[in-house]
Amino acid sequence: MHRRPFHKHHGGLWEFPGGKVEPGERPREALVREIQEELGLSLAPHAVQPVAFAEEDETGNAKPIVIMLYSSAWDGSPVAALEGGKIAWFRPHEIDLLPKPPLDIELSRRLFEKG
Numbered sequence: 001m002h003r004r005p006f007h008k009h010h011g012g013l014w015e016f017p018g019g020k021v022e023p024g025e026r027p028r029e030a031l032v033r034e035i036q037e038e039l040g041l042s043l044a045p046h047a048v049q050p051v052a053f054a055e056e057d058e059t060g061n062a063k064p065i066v067i068m069l070y071s072s073a074w075d076g077s078p079v080a081a082l083e084g085g086k087i088a089w090f091r092p093h094e095i096d097l098l099p100k101p102p103l104d105i106e107l108s109r110r111l112f113e114k115g
């Protein structure tokens with residue numbers, strides 16, 4: 001998980017690492033780029049699999065946010081939080097207890113929900 005830098009929106013909260021999709025990118029390409037930029041990890045695009053998505057339910061936001069969660073296999077270890085904040089590994093029950101932004105709360109529920 002990545003703890004957002006304190007000066008940013010939702011600062012100090014723990015989120016799934018990632019970032020915004022740029023124009024002309026597919027979401028999974030954005031994820032591969034962001035994980036390289038933020039963590040120094042190379043993901044193979046074909047190893048990236050969609051898991052869930054969560055969307056803001058409030059109306060009135062000019063740019064409503066949708067976050068897509070993917071899982072992936074990888075080689076190596078994350079280098080550091082290269083763009084600020086902090087990274088750390090947690091077990092599912094620990095992720096439940098972390099302070100998270102609203103959509104990451106929703107995504108972690110989906111990720112760990114039992115069939």
Ligand SMILES: Nc1nc2c([nH]c(=O)n2[C@H]2C[C@H](O)[C@@H](COP(=O)(O)OP(=O)(O)OP(=O)(O)O)O2)c(=O)[nH]1
Binds near residue numbers: 008065101104
């Ligand atoms: N992870 C997460 N982000 C959220 C939620 N709600 C919400 O408005 N956001 C905002 C915070 C950020 O502005 C944006 C996520 O973009 P990002 O991961 O690239 O964050 P960032 O602040 O580093 O981006 P930037 O604007 O500095 O480029 O979405 C939420 O529930 N979870």
